[in-house]
Amino acid sequence: MKTHRIAFAVSGSIMSIFFLALVNYLTSPGVVWFIHPAFALIQWPVALYFAGSGRIKAYSVATTVLIIAYLAYQNITETPGYPWILYAGFAIVWWPILMYAGRFAGTLAMALIGSFCIIIYYGMLNLLLSPQFPWIIFPAYAVLWWPMSIYFVRTRQWFSFALCASLLSSALFITVNAITSPEEIWAIYPIFAVVWWPLSMYFFVKKPAV
Template sequence: MRNHRVAFAVSGSLMSIFFLILVNYLTTPGEIWFVHPAFALIQWPIALYFAGTGRIKAYSAASTAVILLYLAYQNVVHSPDYPWMLYAGFAVIWWPILMYAGRFAGTLAMAFAGSFCIILYYGMLNVLLSPQFPWIVFPAYAVLWWPMSIYFARTRQWFAFALCGSLLTSALFIVVNAISSPNDVWAIYPIFAVVWWPLSMYYFVVKKRTV
């Protein structure tokens, strides 16, 4: 029964894609648009073949390969002068990486390794492709929460988590302020709001235990 459903999905997808190609050629031959619905239709038999049999890891790899091909096509056809696919592609491949990592995906070591790889990769793209502005500070700020959250959640050090999170956020505001508008000191205003997080944790959690 499962093989029949996969065969039906494959044949249905191929016939639908052929019909879309025909309509595309007859109505708007100067614009290739059938690729977009074809990308969605291909996911149907892939999902039935892999996910339907419980092979979720293989499904993530196969689906990621299709997504990367679709992104590469869009990049080459619509904007060949700038390789934006390098930005999106690296984010997409983390799905199968984390799936194949298994239990290791939730470890602190994986969080540190993943954060380091992400910061290094996008930092290199920042330097090589768009050195005009150091935008790496934004993804770096985001991914640093990954190992920090795992560590403090396991040790249950909530006040230390609030303190480190506030320091990290304050550092982001200071760096962005220094980069974007060094003559106008505005970082103090959001930092003032951020420091209330560790202060509230201290006075209502830590201080309460000592009373």
């Protein structure tokens, strides 16, 4: 029964893609638009074959390959002058990486390794492809929450978590202020709001009962 479902999905996808390609050729041959619904239709038999049999890890690899191939095609055909696939592709491959990592994916070591790799990779892209503005500070700020959250939540150091998170956020505001508008000091305003987190943790959690 399962084989019949997969065969039906494969034949249905092929027929649908052929029909859409024919309509595309007859109505608007100058624009290849059938590739977009074709990408979605291919997911039907792929999902049935891998996910239906419980092979979720293999499914993540197959789907990741399809997504990267689709985005690469879009990059080459639509905007060949700028390789934006390098930004999206690296983020997408973390799905199968984390799937195959298993229990290690939830460890502090994995968070540290992953954060380091992401910061280095996108930092190199920033340096090589768009050195005009150091936008790496934004993904770096976001990804540093990964190991920081795992460490402090597991050790249940809530005040230290709030303090480090506030310092990290303040560092981001100061850096952006210094880069974008050094003539006007506006970072003090969001920093003033952020510091209330550790202050409230101290007075309502750390403060001994009277």
